Amino acid sequence: MYSEYTPVIDAIKYQLKDAEIECFHEPNELTDNFDLVILVNYSGKCELSALSCRHSLLPAFDCEEPVKEALLAGVKVTGITIYKTDTKKIIAQYPVLISENMHYDELEQELNYLEQTIYPLVAEKVLMNEQFEIKSLLGAGCTGSCGGCSGCSH
Numbered sequence: 203m204y205s206e207y208t209p210v211i212d213a214i215k216y217q218l219k220d221a222e223i224e225c226f227h228e229p230n231e232l233t234d235n236f237d238l239v240i241l242v243n244y245s246g247k248c249e250l251s252a253l254s255c256r257h258s259l260l261p262a263f264d265c266e267e268p269v270k271e272a273l274l275a276g277v278k279v280t281g282i283t284i285y286k287t288d289t290k291k292i293i294a295q296y297p298v299l300i301s302e303n304m305h306y307d308e309l310e311q312e313l314n315y316l317e318q319t320i321y322p323l324v325a326e327k328v329l330m331n332e333q334f335e336i337k338s339l340l341g342a343g344c345t346g347s348c349g350g351c352s353g354c355s356h
Contacts, residue, residue, distance in 0.1 A: 210242050213318045217326050221329065229252060242255070245266075250288070253284060254286075255282055257269050257282055257313040279299055282296050282321075284320070
């Protein structure tokens with residue numbers, strides 16, 4: 203796992219509480235054999251096979267500032283993508299609808315919340331080599347942003 207402090211790290215540590223976790227600032231310096239490397243807020247090039255989360259529905263807006271670019275392009279949906287860094291294989295995606303008057307900070311806050319909620323659950327499933335569906339991971343929890351469930355109050 204890599205990062206400066208972030209709530210996502212705490213969420214991942216909590217979700218993987220039974221796993222042995224080590225934090226590093228530079229993933230490319232890892233020499234030990236790890237079952238899973240999880241990147242958090244890492245924007246450098248990672249030469250390892252690692253799990254990473256992006257604030258974009260890849261392959262769209264695969265750039266330095268995907269949230270800003272999505273808003274400037276006027277798209278109506280973005281989200282998060284969890285993927286493998288070496289193959290760019292998408293492991294999971296979750297959409298967020300962009301409302302007409304949504305500001306950058308609001309969208310970034312929603313994406314941060316989703317990353318903190320979904321990324322640890324997906325990381326656990328990948329570590330355990332278990333299949334999953336995003337709906338089953340979230341259970342009854344709803345962010346209100348998908349627009350697809352009937353249980354939302356939004």
